[in-house]
Amino acid sequence: MIRDQMAVSAGAVLLCCSILAPAHSQPQEPLLTYGRGTPKQVQWEPSSQSVLVVTHDNMLWQYNIATFEVITTRLDVSEVQYSPDGTLLLTRTEDGAWVLRSSASLDVVLSERFSQVFFSSDGAWLVTSTADGSSDLRATANPEIVVLSDFSAIVFSPDGAWLVTSTADGSSDLRATANPEVVVLSDFSAIVFSPDAQFMVTQEDDGEYMLRRRDAAPLHALPRPESDITGIVWLPDSSAVAMLGSADEILIYDIATRQTRAFVTPDRARYNSLYWSPDARLFFDQDYAGSFRVWDVSDGRMIAEIPSEEPYLPPEERLQGVSAYYPIWFLSWSTDGSHVFRCKSYGDLGLICSAYDALTGIPGAQFSGDSLWQRTAFDFTPDRRYLALSRGLFDANTGAVVADFSETNQDGTFRAWSSNNRFMATASIFSQQIALFDLQSMQPHAVLNETPFRYALDSLAWSPDSRYVLAWGGRATNESIPSGLITIWDAETGAELGSITDHIVFGHQIAFSSDDSYVAATDALGRIAIFDTASGDMMHMLSGASERITTMQWQPGGHLLAAATGRVSGIGYPHTVPVDGTLVRIWDTRTGNVVALLEHDIRVRALAWNPAGTLLATDDEELHVWSVASWAELPVPQIIASPPYPVTLEWVMEGQFISRAQNNCSHSPGPSIFLYNVESGASIGPIVCIDQPPIWIPEINTTLASGRLCEDSGCTLAVSAISPEVDPGYTGDSLFGFPVTYTFGAYGQRPELLRSPDGQSLLALSEGAADMWLLGLENASLQWTTENVVSVALSSDGRRIVLAYGDGRVTIADSTTGDILFALPDSDVLQMLWRGDGAYLALLQRDAVVVIDASSGAEQLRVPLEETANASIAWQNRYLFVCTDLPCQPVLRDVETGHVVLAADQLPATLSHDGRLAAELNGSIFRVWRLTGAQP
Numbered sequence: 001m002i003r004d005q006m007a008v009s010a011g012a013v014l015l016c017c018s019i020l021a022p023a024h025s026q027p028q029e030p031l032l033t034y035g036r037g038t039p040k041q042v043q044w045e046p047s048s049q050s051v052l053v054v055t056h057d058n059m060l061w062q063y064n065i066a067t068f069e070v071i072t073t074r075l076d077v078s079e080v081q082y083s084p085d086g087t088l089l090l091t092r093t094e095d096g097a098w099v100l101r102s103s104a105s106l107d108v109v110l111s112e113r114f115s116q117v118f119f120s121s122d123g124a125w126l127v128t129s130t131a132d133g134s135s136d137l138r139a140t141a142n143p144e145i146v147v148l149s150d151f152s153a154i155v156f157s158p159d160g161a162w163l164v165t166s167t168a169d170g171s172s173d174l175r176a177t178a179n180p181e182v183v184v185l186s187d188f189s190a191i192v193f194s195p196d197a198q199f200m201v202t203q204e205d206d207g208e209y210m211l212r213r214r215d216a217a218p219l220h221a222l223p224r225p226e227s228d229i230t231g232i233v234w235l236p237d238s239s240a241v242a243m244l245g246s247a248d249e250i251l252i253y254d255i256a257t258r259q260t261r262a263f264v265t266p267d268r269a270r271y272n273s274l275y276w277s278p279d280a281r282l283f284f285d286q287d288y289a290g291s292f293r294v295w296d297v298s299d300g301r302m303i304a305e306i307p308s309e310e311p312y313l314p315p316e317e318r319l320q321g322v323s324a325y326y327p328i329w330f331l332s333w334s335t336d337g338s339h340v341f342r343c344k345s346y347g348d349l350g351l352i353c354s355a356y357d358a359l360t361g362i363p364g365a366q367f368s369g370d371s372l373w374q375r376t377a378f379d380f381t382p383d384r385r386y387l388a389l390s391r392g393l394f395d396a397n398t399g400a401v402v403a404d405f406s407e408t409n410q411d412g413t414f415r416a417w418s419s420n421n422r423f424m425a426t427a428s429i430f431s432q433q434i435a436l437f438d439l440q441s442m443q444p445h446a447v448l449n450e451t452p453f454r455y456a457l458d459s460l461a462w463s464p465d466s467r468y469v470l471a472w473g474g475r476a477t478n479e480s481i482p483s484g485l486i487t488i489w490d491a492e493t494g495a496e497l498g499s500i501t502d503h504i505v506f507g508h509q510i511a512f513s514s515d516d517s518y519v520a521a522t523d524a525l526g527r528i529a530i531f532d533t534a535s536g537d538m539m540h541m542l543s544g545a546s547e548r549i550t551t552m553q554w555q556p557g558g559h560l561l562a563a564a565t566g567r568v569s570g571i572g573y574p575h576t577v578p579v580d581g582t583l584v585r586i587w588d589t590r591t592g593n594v595v596a597l598l599e600h601d602i603r604v605r606a607l608a609w610n611p612a613g614t615l616l617a618t619d620d621e622e623l624h625v626w627s628v629a630s631w632a633e634l635p636v637p638q639i640i641a642s643p644p645y646p647v648t649l650e651w652v653m654e655g656q657f658i659s660r661a662q663n664n665c666s667h668s669p670g671p672s673i674f675l676y677n678v679e680s681g682a683s684i685g686p687i688v689c690i691d692q693p694p695i696w697i698p699e700i701n702t703t704l705a706s707g708r709l710c711e712d713s714g715c716t717l718a719v720s721a722i723s724p725e726v727d728p729g730y731t732g733d734s735l736f737g738f739p740v741t742y743t744f745g746a747y748g749q750r751p752e753l754l755r756s757p758d759g760q761s762l763l764a765l766s767e768g769a770a771d772m773w774l775l776g777l778e779n780a781s782l783q784w785t786t787e788n789v790v791s792v793a794l795s796s797d798g799r800r801i802v803l804a805y806g807d808g809r810v811t812i813a814d815s816t817t818g819d820i821l822f823a824l825p826d827s828d829v830l831q832m833l834w835r836g837d838g839a840y841l842a843l844l845q846r847d848a849v850v851v852i853d854a855s856s857g858a859e860q861l862r863v864p865l866e867e868t869a870n871a872s873i874a875w876q877n878r879y880l881f882v883c884t885d886l887p888c889q890p891v892l893r894d895v896e897t898g899h900v901v902l903a904a905d906q907l908p909a910t911l912s913h914d915g916r917l918a919a920e921l922n923g924s925i926f927r928v929w930r931l932t933g934a935q936p
Contacts, residue, residue, distance in 0.1 A: 030927040031917075032536035034521070034529065036061065036502045038484040038924040039459075041079060042472050045103065046086030048463040051470060053486065054080055055503060057925065058094045062106070065468070065488060068498045072106055083140055084123030100128070100143055110144050121160045125177060137163070137180060148180055159197035161214075174216055185216045194238040199255065201232055201241055209243070211255070223260050225249040235280040235297075244274075252297060263300020265293075270312065277337035282358055284340055287312060290329035292340065294358050304361030306342070332378045334397045335385065339364065341378065341399065351389065355399030365399035367391065381439060382421040390428075393442070403442055405435075416460035416469075423491060425460045425469050434460070434471055436491060446494030448487075467491055473524070483524040484924060507909070507921030509552045513559075516912040518589060519919055520561060521926050522549040526580070528563060530589050531928060533917050540592030546580040551606060556613040560595070560628070561587045564618075566603035584618055586631075596631045600624070608649035608658075615678065617649045617658050625658070625678050634678060709743060710750055717745040717753075717764065719775055744780040745773065756798035761815065763801070765792060770803065772818060784818030791829070795838040800854060802841055804829045812841070812857060822857030835875050840895055842880055844873045849882055851895045861895050877915040879931075892918075894931075901931045 037055030044051055045062075050071060053061040060077035061070060079092035082103065088110070089103040098114040101107075116129040119140065126143055129135045137148035148154070153166040156177070163180060166172045174185035188210075190203040200212045201222065209222040209232070225245030233242045235252075243251040251262045265271065271285040271293060282303070286292040290308030295301065310327065327344040334341065334355070343353035355364040368391050379388045386402055387394040390413045393403040405426065413428040423445060424437045434448040448469070461470045469491055473483035484503035489496055506529060509522040518539065521529050526545030531538050545565045552563040566581030581603040586596035600620040607618045615634075616626045625634045651658055658676045707718045719742060745751075751766035762773045762780070770789040773780045791804040794815060801815040808826040813819060824843075831844035840860060841852040849871065851861040863882060865871055874881040876892065879901060883890040892902040902918060910919045918929045 031533065031930045032531055032538075032928045034531075034538070034926045035504065035506045035924050038482050038505055039472055039486065039503050042459060042461060042470060042486060043080055043082065044461060044463050044470065046082055046084070046464050048465045048467065051486075051500075052080050053500070053503065054078065055924075057922075060091065060106075061502065063500055065463075068488075068500055070502075074106055081117075083119055083126070085140065088126070088140060088143060090117050098128075100126075120156045120163075120177070121158070124160070125156070125163070127154045133168075137165075157193045157197060157200075158195065159193075161197065162193070162200075162216075164191055190232075192232045192234065192241075194234045194241070195236060196238040198238060199241075203232075211241070211253075222253055223251065225251045225262070233274065233276075236276050236278055237280045239280055240297075250300070261298065261300065265295060265300075265302075275331065275333060277333050277358065278335060279337045282337060284331070284333075284358075286329070286331050288329070289313075290327070290342065290344055292331055292342065294340065294361065303359055304356075306340075306356055306361045308344070330378060333358075334399075335380075336397045338397055339399065341387065343378070353389070353399070365394070365401075367394055367399060367401065379415065381424070382417055386439075388415055388424065393437075403437065405437075414458050414460055416462055418462045418466040418491065419464050420466040422466065423462075425462065425471075427458075427460055427471065434469070434489070436469070436494065446491075448489050448494055448496065462491070468497070485525060503924065505924040506926035507919070507924070509549050509563075510910045510919045510921070510926075511552055511554055512910070512912040512917065512919070513554045513589070514556050514913065516914055516917055519912075519917070519928055520552060520554070520589075521919070522552060522563075524548050526565060528552065528561070528587070529926075530561075530592070533912070533928060533930075536928065540589065542587045542589075542592055542594075544585060544594055545583075551604075553607060553609055555628075556609050556611055558613045559589050560613075561589050562607055562609070562616055563587070564604040564607060566605060566620075582620070584616075586616075598624075598626055598631070606647045606649045608651060610651045615651075617651070619647045619649055623649075623658065623676065636676060636678065708750060708753070715747045715750050716743045717751075717762070717773070717780070718743045719762075719780065742779055745771070754792060754794050756794060756815065757796060758798055761798065763792060763794070763815075765789065768806065772801075772815065783816065786818060791832065793832040793834060793841075795834045795841075795854065796836050797838045800838070802832050802834075804832065810843070812852075812854065822852075824852060824857065830871075831873055833873060833875055835878065835880075835895075837878070842873050842875065842895075844871060849873055849880070851880065861893070861898050863893070877911040879911070879915065902929060 037057040037059055039053050040056050041054040042051060048065065050065055051063050053063065054077055055061070058076055058078045060074040060080060062072045063069065064071050074091065076093050077091045078094050081090040082088070086103055089101045089106065091099045091101060093099065096115065097112065098117045099112040100110045100114070100117070102110060111128070113130065114128045115131045118127055119125065124140055126138045126140050127135055128138060133152055134149070135151045135154045136146045137154055138146055148165060151165045152168045155164045156162070161177060163175050163177050164172055165175060170189065171186070172188055172191070173183045174191065175182065176184055185202070187205050188202040189205060192201045194200065198214050200216065202210050202212060204210055209224060211219045211222050213219060222241070222243065224243055225247070227245035227247035227249055229243055230246050231244040233244065235242065239256065240252050240254045243253070245251065248264045248266050248268045249262065250265060251260060253260050265285060268285070270287045274283055274285050276283045281297055282294055283297060284292045284294045289310040289312045291312070292306055293302055294304045296303055308329070330343045330351070332341045338358055339355045340358055341353060341355055343351040345351045352368060354366045356362065357364060367389065380386065380396060381388060385396055387396045387399070390405070392401055392405045394400065395402055414426065416425045422439055424439055425434060426437060427434045436445040436448070438445040448471070459472045462468070463470065467490070469489045470486065471489065472486040482505065484505050486500040486503065487496055488498050505524040506521045508524065511520050512518070517533060519531050519533055521531070523529070526543070526547050526549060528542040528549060529538055530540045530542065542561070545563070547565045549563045549565055552561065554561055562584055564581065564584045582600045584598040584600070584604055584607060585594055586598070587593065588595050598618060600618065602620050605619045605621070607616060609616055614628050616628065618624045618626070623636050625636050626632070627634060649658060658678065709716050709718050745764060747764065747766045749766055751764040754763040754765070755761070760775055761783070762775055764771045764773065768789060769785060769787050770792055771785045772783045774783050786803065788806045789803050790806050793802050795801070799815055800812055800821065802810065802812050804810050808828060810824040810827060810829055811820045812822045812824065814821060827843065827845045829843050829845060833842045835842070839854055841854055843850045843852065847867065848865055849863040850859060852858070853860045865884060871882065871884045878894070879892045880895050881890060881892055890903070891900050893899065894901050909921055912918070916931055918931060920927050920929070
């Protein structure tokens with residue numbers, strides 16, 4: 001089998017694979033390293049004096065809030081957690097083990113290698129577990145001393161007064177946290193505390209359930225259902241305890257009257273979730289399809305049944321994939337128990353919510369909720385008076401709108417409550433602002449303007465003393481990337497106090513200057529860093545753009561840099577009015593100054609310099625050409641306003657022609673082509689839906705397009721060409737003449753097509769036969785044909801072709817005559833790739849990667865492969881990229897010397913023009929490598 005000839009690029013491999021360094025390679029030091037990694041966790045220190053930042057490369061940074069300077073750093077930290085009093089800091093290593101440190105000095109390790117850790121609610125006690133499942137109890141004040149050890153589990157009561165220790169044999173003991181060494185109660189298999197911590201129910205070893213007082217003294221045994229007990233649930237007010245039986249029975253025991261109420265709620269296999277009202281008078285049960293029923297606790301009477309429109313399917317049918325895509329349902333009681341809130345979400349469509357009267361089931365207020373990016377359940381204010389959703393605040397009893405965020409441009413997709421419960425901070429990917437809302441006055445309090453990470457902000461955090469709001473750009477969403485910028489704001493005034501800029505993402509766009517003296521790298525905030533590749537020094541930080549750069553190009557042979565920010569995204573701003581997206585900025589990289597601002601009507605989609613660097617073409621759904629000498633716009637004819645599809649611009653002849661393409665073919669591959677003569681204004685187009693980009697050589701007016709015309713009976717080949725003679729009847733203003741289309745060839749099935757670089761030859765591979773056609777302006781002639789061919793690859797100059805046959809033979813032939821130049825050793829070839837200059841041919845075999853000298857047919861390099869290797873190859877500039885195994889273990893080799901120039905995580909994302917330099921983005925660390933000093 002021959003693999004697809006479209007090789008995976010090395011950049012794509014780097015993005016998708018976990019990279020491990022081959023043992024034989026020698027790591028090199030980068031020429032420069034810039035950036036510290038995008039934050040994945042940001043946490044305040046409890047005294048609000050410092051903030052911790054954990055990056056995706058498992059680095060911990062501690063910053064002083066007063067100065068924004070680094071206090072300390074730690075390696076191998078993937079997660080952090082402070083103790084409630086702030087005296088201890090738990091750090092988690094990359095392999096998942098917790099380390100206990102003193103927060104006063106992160107270098108002081110108190111204990112380590114824990115698989116799980118947690119504090120009691122009052123913070124006085126710490127439970128640590130090891131990998132073997134053993135749990136220990138430690139006092140937070142002296143965590144190095146183990147108070148209790150070797151338990152399988154340690155659990156605290158809701159008020160923290162009791163702890164339950166369990167051993168591996170299933171026995172449990174009750175201990176007072178004031179004196180944990182003393183066992184107060186033993187010989188029970190389960191315990192359930194009441195919400196007010198005044199009672200507890202224990203399951204005794206004999207199977208009975210005992211009601212006990214706060215001090216664990218027994219009161220009396222509880223009655224139980226006739227069927228097996230499946231759950232014990234206290235009512236919210238602690239007035240009664242419910243025993244759930246397996247036969248749909250519910251038995252409620254009243255603590256004060258010692259009365260028992262028993263009733264049946266049928267079909268509990270379907271309605272298997274119970275939720276008590278806050279006053280414990282009602283409860284509702286629900287199924288996964290969104291239907292729910294309301295029941296009276298006093299007599300077990302069903303008061304209301306509110307079905308959903310979604311069909312119910314048993315779990316076994318859902319598991320078999322019979323069901324359609326069901327929404328997710330969220331239900332909750334209002335704070336006074338008068339209403340039930342029900343919301344449904346299909347994930348990407350947000351929540352649609354309704355409030356139902358609990359006694360009648362009549363629907364009341366309806367309101368919209370959050371998007372997929374933020375919430376998966378209800379979000380009440382800390383006092384539970386209001387329900388917070390992206391559109392505003394709603395009365396937690398009725399669902400009525402209290403504050404509409406849309407009126408003040410606060411859609412509140414992301415929210416965070418201040419520690420004193422006074423303010424709510426709201427942010428959104430749809431807004432440039434963070435808004436503070438006063439929950440006392442129910443009015444907007446302050447707006448934090450000009451957040452530079454508006455397109456990826458999903459992290460807000462209040463300081464423990466409620467004085468500051470910390471905001472940072474978190475995860476990416478739909479063509480956006482997190483900025484990594486961390487800003488600190490005064491909650492009373494809304495003023496920005498400072499920012500931490502160490503973690504901004506660089507390298508979204510990377511480009512070398514034409515002489516490789518400089519490399520430009522964009523960040524997530526719209527800035528461009530210019531580095532000197534000789535010294536590694538940063539020369540300039542180009543600023544002015546309001547969003548990240550989406551397209552950037554150096555002036556050929558010059559020092560100018562053109563860039564635009566017109567990103568295409570369904571999030572943020574319409575494509576016609578993006579922030580700054582209508583401007584193309586031109587910087588002088590020698591001074592760092594903006595020398596020109598090119599205005600456009602709508603979003604700029606593409607730009608391209610001509611080969612001489614004297615003209616710049618831009619596209620905003622119309623074509624514009626600018627003179628570098630004056631930055632005046634030259635007149636360009638507009639044949640048709642192109643739709644808002646991805647566009648590329650290409651200068652195909654110096655100062656003469658621009659080709660313009662947009663992917664607007666619904667039934668066949670390829671772009672539509674427009675050709676322009678900038679000097680004369682002549683134009684032709686569009687030639688639509690061709691299967692490959694054109695290759696234009698003006699001297700011979702070569703073929704523009706090739707395609708397939710397929711019917712049930714088979715396929716013929718079609719070509720559109722430009723006639724060298726002007727048709728007198730053609731009325732268009734064109735120097736090129738007019739398109740001529742003809743068909744040739746007949747194939748029983750759809751052939752694979754390869755075009756020569758000059759566009760004059762076309763190879764068709766179908767049913768084991770390879771046919772080489774010479775394309776003329778009016779017809780095509782068959783040059784040669786050969787049988788039993790399973791794969792072919794044309795050299796970059798089109799003069800040679802490699803053919804792999806079904807019997808294992810591999811030959812290199814003259815592409816014009818079909819004459820064999822070299823016969824290579826028979827092999828099971830998986831992949832064949834010519835280097836860009838045509839000097840070498842790389843063959844991927846099952847047991848080796850072989851590089852052939854194309855001038856002699858001699859073997860230039862052989863890299864053995866393990867039999868189990870899952871390998872792929874690709875050329876990067878003059879180097880060969882070899883990826884082996886899964887996960888990928890990539891190596892970049894100089895085939896002329898056989899040396900490894902880069903390996904493992906050192907592999908580049910972009911190579912310089914002469915192949916001496918490489919730039920990469922690893923996490924958010926931007927690095928440049930000099931490809932010298934390679935190791936064999």
